[in-house]
Amino acid sequence: MNNFSEGLALILDPSIIILLIVGVLIGLLIGALPGLTDPMALGLAIPFTFAMEPIAAILLLLAIHFGAIYGGSITAILINTPGTPAAAAASIDGYPLTLKGQSRKALQMASFGALVGGFISAISLMIFAPILAKFALEFGPQEYFALGIFGLSVVAGVAGKSLIKALIAATLGIFVSTIGADPLFGAERFTFGNYFLYDGIDLVTSLIGLYALSEILNQFYFKKKNNLSNHDINKLKLTGEGLTFSEIRKSFKSIVKGGFIGVIVGALPGTGAPISAFMSYGEAVRSSKKPERFGKGELEGVGAAEAGSVGTESSAMIPLLTLGIPGDVAMAILLGSFMLHGISFGPDLFIKSGDIIYAIYIGIMILLVLVFVFSWFGSGIIAKLVLIPPYFMYPIIIVLIVTGTFTLMNDIFNVWIAILFGIIGFFMIKMEYPVAPLLLGIILGPIIEHNFLLSMSATNGDLLSIITRPLSGSILLIALVSMILTIRAQRSIQKRLSGNISG
Amino acid sequence: MSEENLIRRGKIQISQYIDTIIVILLGAAILLSSPYLINHSGETGNRYASPVLFPKVLAYTLIILGVMHLILKVKKNISNSENQQMGSEEKGEKKSFLIGLCALCVYVILIPIAGFVVATLLSSFYFVYYFGKPKWYQALLFTIISTTVIYYIFGQLLNVPLPNPFFL
Numbered sequence: 252m253n254n255f256s257e258g259l260a261l262i263l264d265p266s267i268i269i270l271l272i273v274g275v276l277i278g279l280l281i282g283a284l285p286g287l288t289d290p291m292a293l294g295l296a297i298p299f300t301f302a303m304e305p306i307a308a309i310l311l312l313l314a315i316h317f318g319a320i321y322g323g324s325i326t327a328i329l330i331n332t333p334g335t336p337a338a339a340a341a342s343i344d345g346y347p348l349t350l351k352g353q354s355r356k357a358l359q360m361a362s363f364g365a366l367v368g369g370f371i372s373a374i375s376l377m378i379f380a381p382i383l384a385k386f387a388l389e390f391g392p393q394e395y396f397a398l399g400i401f402g403l404s405v406v407a408g409v410a411g412k413s414l415i416k417a418l419i420a421a422t423l424g425i426f427v428s429t430i431g432a433d434p435l436f437g438a439e440r441f442t443f444g445n446y447f448l449y450d451g452i453d454l455v456t457s458l459i460g461l462y463a464l465s466e467i468l469n470q471f472y473f474k475k476k477n478n479l480s481n482h483d484i485n486k487l488k489l490t491g492e493g494l495t496f497s498e499i500r501k502s503f504k505s506i507v508k509g510g511f512i513g514v515i516v517g518a519l520p521g522t523g524a525p526i527s528a529f530m531s532y533g534e535a536v537r538s539s540k541k542p543e544r545f546g547k548g549e550l551e552g553v554g555a556a557e558a559g560s561v562g563t564e565s566s567a568m569i570p571l572l573t574l575g576i577p578g579d580v581a582m583a584i585l586l587g588s589f590m591l592h593g594i595s596f597g598p599d600l601f602i603k604s605g606d607i608i609y610a611i612y613i614g615i616m617i618l619l620v621l622v623f624v625f626s627w628f629g630s631g632i633i634a635k636l637v638l639i640p641p642y643f644m645y646p647i648i649i650v651l652i653v654t655g656t657f658t659l660m661n662d663i664f665n666v667w668i669a670i671l672f673g674i675i676g677f678f679m680i681k682m683e684y685p686v687a688p689l690l691l692g693i694i695l696g697p698i699i700e701h702n703f704l705l706s707m708s709a710t711n712g713d714l715l716s717i718i719t720r721p722l723s724g725s726i727l728l729i730a731l732v733s734m735i736l737t738i739r740a741q742r743s744i745q746k747r748l749s750g751n752i753s754g
Numbered sequence: 755m756s757e758e759n760l761i762r763r764g765k766i767q768i769s770q771y772i773d774t775i776i777v778i779l780l781g782a783a784i785l786l787s788s789p790y791l792i793n794h795s796g797e798t799g800n801r802y803a804s805p806v807l808f809p810k811v812l813a814y815t816l817i818i819l820g821v822m823h824l825i826l827k828v829k830k831n832i833s834n835s836e837n838q839q840m841g842s843e844e845k846g847e848k849k850s851f852l853i854g855l856c857a858l859c860v861y862v863i864l865i866p867i868a869g870f871v872v873a874t875l876l877s878s879f880y881f882v883y884y885f886g887k888p889k890w891y892q893a894l895l896f897t898i899i900s901t902t903v904i905y906y907i908f909g910q911l912l913n914v915p916l917p918n919p920f921f922l
Contacts (some may be wrong), residue, residue, distance in 0.1 A: 302912045382839045415823045422819060426784065438805035439793040470885070471854030472847060489865055630871045642886025642893075646878045647900055651868050653862060654870075654904060658914045674855075700808045708809075
């Protein structure tokens with residue numbers, strides 16, 4: 252109760268509430284704009300959070316993230332151009348509703364689905380996170396090494412067409428994390444005598460390079476793509492009447508199921524909102540008495556898809572908060588931000604910083620309400636804002652990239668590192684290598700190496716101890732099963748997406 | 755098949771393998787350079803834990819993955835050799851890319867010389883015209899306002915010491 256009241260006191264600061272509002276609005280806009288991604292927005296926001304208190308920084312980033320997850324469905328529904336991959340599921344029935352002149356209903360159903368799915372997920376976080384945190388108290392170096400490998404199983408979820416390419420990217424990422432002083436002995440590795448590299452490659456710098464700058468380089472290479480200002484502004488106006496209570500009641504069961512699907516999918520690394528959104532949609536179709544109505548403008552489909560999508564987000568924080576294992580790229584960025592503010596994850600967080608944990612819980616609840624309010628009443632305005640011309644948007648992003656990366660280390664050398672990673676990210680995308688595993692490798696590399704070396708030292712080089720210990724062996728087994736299931740689910744989603752594109 | 759098509763096909767085949775070759779070479783480079791680029795400074799660890807161990811494991815992993823990828827690609831190309839498509843890659847504007855990248859580099863070089871404000875004003879104005887064709891006064895107004903806002907947020911609100919010109 253003490254932690255709850257302290258957490259509440261942290262949240263009820265007016266500056267925090269303002270930050271949440273600003274963050275949600277930025278997230279909604281970023282999510283709605285195809286070409287701008289949630290990781291890019293989070294990476295660019297991190298330098299702004301340096302001067303903030305840790306909880307303010309975390310909540311701002313969560314606000315942007317939650318806003319972006321919903322925001323993708325705005326353009327998905329209005330002009331069949333999803334702003335985020337997860338929003339593609341909402342467009343299956345959302346866009347036909349727009350064509351029928353019922354875009355207002357579709358957007359409101361998406362808002363409602365997001366609210367319910369989000370709350371189910373947030374409650375599951377509050378119930379399961381403390382339980383898992385207590386369990387994690389038993390963990391030793393072998394278990395944390397196994398968890399690092401489990402975290403890398405996310406690679407399967409973001410691999411796209413080629414798992415081998417994802418594994419190569421992850422290995423490269425882990426190698427990048429070895430640059431600098433080694434964690435046990437302080438020996439300089441691959442610094443080429445440059446003192447700047449002694450502390451290694453800064454995570455946020457590499458993130459900004461890989462996600463934000465590579466997109467700018469992509470715009471240099473492929474100009475005039477993803478330019479929403481070419482769209483007729485009339486298509487972005489809301490049409491039709493609002494949602495009725497009976498329509499909500501008809502779809503409620505599918506929305507709740509979508510929320511629970513989101514909880515299960517979100518808790519597993521490597522899965523994430525796109526998989527959950529399609530699974531929830533698929534379940535709504537399967538359990539419907541009239542499945543033939545789906546795909547032609549069925550509100551239930553929109554609600555279920557959004558519930559599944561947003562329902563992953565809080566439950567994805569379960570492995571993050573309790574074990575320090577990010578379930579997807581956005582969680583990886585949050586992990587990096589937490590580390591920057593001196594907050595370490597795991598059981599210690601629940602023991603020593605219970606007020607921060609409760610502040611996060613309460614903050615997420617407030618965020619979900621804010622996303623609902625802004626999306627229910629403000630989707631029309633946000634839809635018009637996506638018509639910002641690229642010749643105004645991209646120069647701002649370029650300046651923010653340069654200024655942000657300079658701010659991180661107060662040294663222009665850091666900007667050059669970001670440019671290098673931007674070039675690497677650009678060529679990786681061009682050669683169809685996924686970028687997310689590289690980032691995950693950079694984040695998880697130190698955890699994996701440090702605990703690997705500790706395990707080896709403690710057991711006199713007995714590598715098998717990692718597999719034979721019950722806890723670490725079980726974690727590795729779950730990682731393997733999770734990878735296999737994720738690959739199968741991804742392939743199913745890819746087939747479905749290809750089916751939608753070909754009509 | 756004409757000579758031109760044969761040469762083009764040859765170039766495509768090499769370009770298909772270049773990424774795997776780079777990965778294998780990178781792994782080999784890490785493996786060979788580890789003893790020289792890792793400064794032990796007397797603290798060499800023990801037999802089971804040393805600063806060189808993990809980079810070597812990663813180097814071998816990269817080489818193995820690179821070779822596996824190469825084999826898979828060769829097998830795929832052999833089985834698809836009858837139906838091999840040529841030049842279906844999406845074309846971009848290489849010149850535009852290089853100009854944009856150079857402009858970005860010039861911006862970063864200018865910052866310590868001309869200071870953050872001047873470098874950002876000049877570069878923003880350039881990039882506005884790089885990405886579109888607005889009216890001159892719109893571009894000028896946008897550049898001045900955006901630079902001022904960003905300078906205020908970082909320089910004043912966040913207290914980040916942004917670079918001044920070298921002569922100040």
